[in-house]
Amino acid sequence: MSQKFYTNIFFQSILLMILLIVVGIFIPNWLVFVMTKAIAYGLVGLGIITLMRGGLVSFGQGLVFGIGGYTAGLLGTQAGLTDAILLLFISFVFTGFLGLIIAPLLARYRDIFFAMLSLAFSMVLYGILIKIDAIGGSDGFVLPESTYFGIEPLAEYADYSLYVVSIIMTGIISIALRYYYNSTPGLIALAVRENELRVEYLGSSAFNVTVLNFTIAAGLGGMGGALNGIALGHIDPEFTYWTTSGEFVFISILAGYLSVPAVFLAALLLELVRSFSGRYFPDTWQLILGVFLILSIIFLPSGIGSFFKKFFDKINKNINK
Amino acid sequence: MVDEILTIFLDGAIYASWLFIVALGLTFVFGVLKILNIAHGGIYALGAYSTATLVPLFYLLGMPEQFVIIAMLFSALAVAIVITPIMERGILRRFYGQDEVLIVLVTYAIYLVLEDVQKLIWGMNSLYVSEPREILGALELGDLYYVGYDLALIGLAVFCGLALWLALNKTKSGKIVLAVIHNPEISGCMGVNVNRVYLSAFFIGAFLAALAGSFTAPLISVQVGISVAVVIESFAVVIIGGLGSIPGAVIGALIIGMARAACVHKLPEAEIFIMYFCMAGMLIFKPKGLFEGSQARKI
Numbered sequence: 311m312s313q314k315f316y317t318n319i320f321f322q323s324i325l326l327m328i329l330l331i332v333v334g335i336f337i338p339n340w341l342v343f344v345m346t347k348a349i350a351y352g353l354v355g356l357g358i359i360t361l362m363r364g365g366l367v368s369f370g371q372g373l374v375f376g377i378g379g380y381t382a383g384l385l386g387t388q389a390g391l392t393d394a395i396l397l398l399f400i401s402f403v404f405t406g407f408l409g410l411i412i413a414p415l416l417a418r419y420r421d422i423f424f425a426m427l428s429l430a431f432s433m434v435l436y437g438i439l440i441k442i443d444a445i446g447g448s449d450g451f452v453l454p455e456s457t458y459f460g461i462e463p464l465a466e467y468a469d470y471s472l473y474v475v476s477i478i479m480t481g482i483i484s485i486a487l488r489y490y491y492n493s494t495p496g497l498i499a500l501a502v503r504e505n506e507l508r509v510e511y512l513g514s515s516a517f518n519v520t521v522l523n524f525t526i527a528a529g530l531g532g533m534g535g536a537l538n539g540i541a542l543g544h545i546d547p548e549f550t551y552w553t554t555s556g557e558f559v560f561i562s563i564l565a566g567y568l569s570v571p572a573v574f575l576a577a578l579l580l581e582l583v584r585s586f587s588g589r590y591f592p593d594t595w596q597l598i599l600g601v602f603l604i605l606s607i608i609f610l611p612s613g614i615g616s617f618f619k620k621f622f623d624k625i626n627k628n629i630n631k
Numbered sequence: 632m633v634d635e636i637l638t639i640f641l642d643g644a645i646y647a648s649w650l651f652i653v654a655l656g657l658t659f660v661f662g663v664l665k666i667l668n669i670a671h672g673g674i675y676a677l678g679a680y681s682t683a684t685l686v687p688l689f690y691l692l693g694m695p696e697q698f699v700i701i702a703m704l705f706s707a708l709a710v711a712i713v714i715t716p717i718m719e720r721g722i723l724r725r726f727y728g729q730d731e732v733l734i735v736l737v738t739y740a741i742y743l744v745l746e747d748v749q750k751l752i753w754g755m756n757s758l759y760v761s762e763p764r765e766i767l768g769a770l771e772l773g774d775l776y777y778v779g780y781d782l783a784l785i786g787l788a789v790f791c792g793l794a795l796w797l798a799l800n801k802t803k804s805g806k807i808v809l810a811v812i813h814n815p816e817i818s819g820c821m822g823v824n825v826n827r828v829y830l831s832a833f834f835i836g837a838f839l840a841a842l843a844g845s846f847t848a849p850l851i852s853v854q855v856g857i858s859v860a861v862v863i864e865s866f867a868v869v870i871i872g873g874l875g876s877i878p879g880a881v882i883g884a885l886i887i888g889m890a891r892a893a894c895v896h897k898l899p900e901a902e903i904f905i906m907y908f909c910m911a912g913m914l915i916f917k918p919k920g921l922f923e924g925s926q927a928r929k930i
Contacts, residue, residue, distance in 0.1 A: 367732040415915065422667060422731045423918050426870055430911035433863055437904030552863055556669075556739045563736055593750050600743035607737060608725060 319488055326571070327481040334473050342469045344581045346541045349476045352577035353534035355561035356487065357527030362567040363491065364516075364523050365503035366420070370428030371531045371558045373435055376550030378405045378532030379539035384445070386454045394456040394475055394540055401536035402529045409528020410521070417520040420506075432550050439547035450546025453539055469541075476537055483530070484570050490526070495519050531558075560599075564606050566613020576614055634774060639892045641772075645781050647888025648788030649847060653861060654868035654880045655791060656839030662875030663812055663832035665731060666723060669738040671840050672862035673745030674714055678844025680749055681706040683758035683853040690762065699763045707845040711838035719833040727829075742862070750855055757854040764849040784846060788884075791839065796877050808832065812875070867910035873920025882921055 334342055354371050361368055378401040385391040385400065412431070419427055440448040455462055456472065463471045490496045495518075501509045502516045509516050539545040548554060557580065565576035583602060587595035610616070657671045682703050689702040718741060726734050767779030799805040810818045811828045819825045851857065868887055872879020887906055894902045901908075913920065 369732070369735065419914075419918060422735070422874075423914065425732050425735065426667075426866065427911065427914040427918070429863075429866070430870070430907055430914055433907035434904065434911050437901075437907050440903065441900045553859065556736075559732075559736055560739070563733065593755075594747045596743040597747035597751075600740040600747075603740035603743070604722060604737060607733065607740075 320485060323481055323485050323488075327477055330477050331474055334470055334477075339466070339469055340585075342473045343541065344585055345578065346469065346473045346476055347538060348574060348578040348581040349473075349480050350534045350538035350541060351558065351561055351580065352574035353480060353483070353537065354531045354558045355565060355573045355577055356484070356570065357530035357534075358558055358562035359565060359567040359573055360487070360499075360523050360530070361520075361527050362562060363496070363503060364499035364520055365506070366424050366520065366523075367559060367562070368428040368524075368527065368555075369425040369552070369559055370430070370432035370555050371527070372550040372552065372555035373428065373432035374405050374409060374528045374531030375535035375538070375554065375558070376432070376435055376439065376547070377408060378402075378535030379545045379549045380439070380445070380535075381405065381532065382536035382539050383451060383453050383545045386456070387451060390454075392454050392457045392462075393460070394458055394472060395479070397456070397540065398475070398479055398533050398536050402533040405532020405535070406525055406529025409532075410525045413521040413524040413528070414517075416524060417517050429552060429555065432555055433552060436547050436550040439550060446546065448547055450544060450548075453543050453545065455543075456540050472537075472541055479533075480574075483533075487526075488570060495522055499523055560603055564603070564610070564613055566610075566615035568613065569615035569618040572613060572615035572618045575618075635896065637772065638775060639889070639896050641775070641777065641782075642895065643885075643889035643892030644785055645888075646892055647884040648785045649843060650864060650868050650888055651788045651880055651884035652791055652839055652843040652846070654865040654872075654884055655795060655877065656836035656843075657865050658869045658872065658875055658877065658880045659795065659839070660833055660836035661869065663808060664723070664727075664829055665734075666738065667731065667735050667866075667874070668836070669735060669862055670718065670741040670745055671738075671836070671865060672858035673742045673749075674710060674837050674840040675844040675847075675861050676749055676858035677710045677714065677745065678707050678841030679848040679851075679853045679857060680753050680758070680844075681710050681841070682845035682848040683760045684753070685709075686760045686763060686848075696762070696766060699766060703763065703845045703848075704842070707838060707841035710841035710844075711834055714841075715830065715834045715837050718837070719830055723833075724826075724829075742858070746855075746858065753853075755855055757852040758848075759852055760848050762849070780849065787846060791842070792877060792881060795835070799877075864906060867906050869920075870910050871913045871920060876920065879920050 330345075334345070337345075354375055357374070358368055358371055381401045381404050382397040385397060391397060391400075416424060416427060439445070445451060455468065457463075458471055458475065498509060498514050498516075498519050501514075502519055506516045535549060538549070561573065561576045561580055564579070565572040580599075583599055584595060587598045591598065653671070653675055657668060660666055660668050660671070685702050685706040686699060689699060690696070694702070722741065723734070723737065726737055764778060764780045767783055770777045770779055770782060797805075799808060807818070807823055808828055808831075810821075811823060811825055815825050818828075864887070868880060868883035870883070871886055872881070872883035886909060890905045890909055891902060894905045
């Protein structure tokens, strides 16, 4: 049963990835760009839901988002490294490593204190970044055009190339995370969410699980930041500001912690609401976003993911029959 | 040298008193309702905007200019009267007892809405109301020159802090609020109308935010985006002092105010950084702030 379940998830994800890549050929360029940005935000959101499974919400993922973005940007401008795949991968590893260093400090905190300390860290980084003129200060800097295996795509295919790369890399990560969520530490996280003290009494370490989750969340946030920077072609300290972090929390609460694809759907919803209302109601897009957010918390308290889970469980049941 | 220290001290004190009035409302609302209200910054901005609208109207009506303070108080009161029922009764009430972080996100949503409400009502242009700043004249301290209005802010902050502290600890209704803070359920069983206490506490918090906004309006140009920095600055104060503590807010505001003033004069590069640095440092070493008692934990 369990073996079949995994192959199913694996198969479904590959199918979804191929579908998305094919769809990308036919949709207009702006939508490809919006979807790439949604993937970037979704990656960060995925990090937050990894933490949320353990009962924590970080209000400062702008920290890792910014570090990832600046890592990719500085490697591009200073070291001349323009390969998007390498940049994404390095940002993922590097930010994850930094996450591992600060995780033991953060893992001691719970609830609002965890949220506030992560927020404080991201704002410290913001305070530093806007004052370093060598990397553009509050204006940030422009990233060089990215290449793929040494080839720079034609301008009209640049967005699509990045989109395909991000779909493939994100797809692999999502599948890996699904396996992680069903592994021992992944399941202990759910138990920590329910009752941390009992987990400790039963002989598992809530601390270690939280450190692991934070490291994963940091890596994902860094990769999301790098992707966002490469997609925009520009990076500035706004990446680490608290309002950006707020958007990530928004995505993960909207998605809920029950489903991986729901996070990307929530991120896409945010990006679509943002670009549509930004275009048609330029002065009130925040109002629309705020109302949308309040309504979704009132009517969908466990997120879009709760629908997804029901839907996919049904399909899987039918297939397994 | 002495002059410089005095300047830093006075600048710091003025900045700290402004911060304290904002943070006082924030910490009080957290203490009673257990809500860390991001929209507090939005209410602050509304207070500034309503002052920028009402004060010129006040002059237009030909009122004596000494009484402009009344117009400012009135504009803050008006904001609190309008915003409290909508926010507390209309929205936040649905989320009582839920996860604190979820409520933070709800207030973030309200903050976003308030941002655009300001734009819709007052447009994108900056408003200026510098007249009230001149009513108290100026003060010369040696070579230093201070506007009386700025120094009066210190008095206002002391008054607000003392009034709230005395009202909480020395009056009957204050004791009821303290009982609700301690345990809302048992207070309810004893006949306290907990919902009304929540409403009043939120009203006081909103009034203090709007008050800070309306007394800041003469010092700045009132424009889009004045609330975004206030949110985190007041968070930093409240975190340093301990969530829900009035003496904590005093100390927090003084630490941030003095540190910032010292940075402005000595190390301008670190002006923004220092605040968050204090906040992070305090959270690392004393996560519950300077004035948080011990708590029993549930197993």
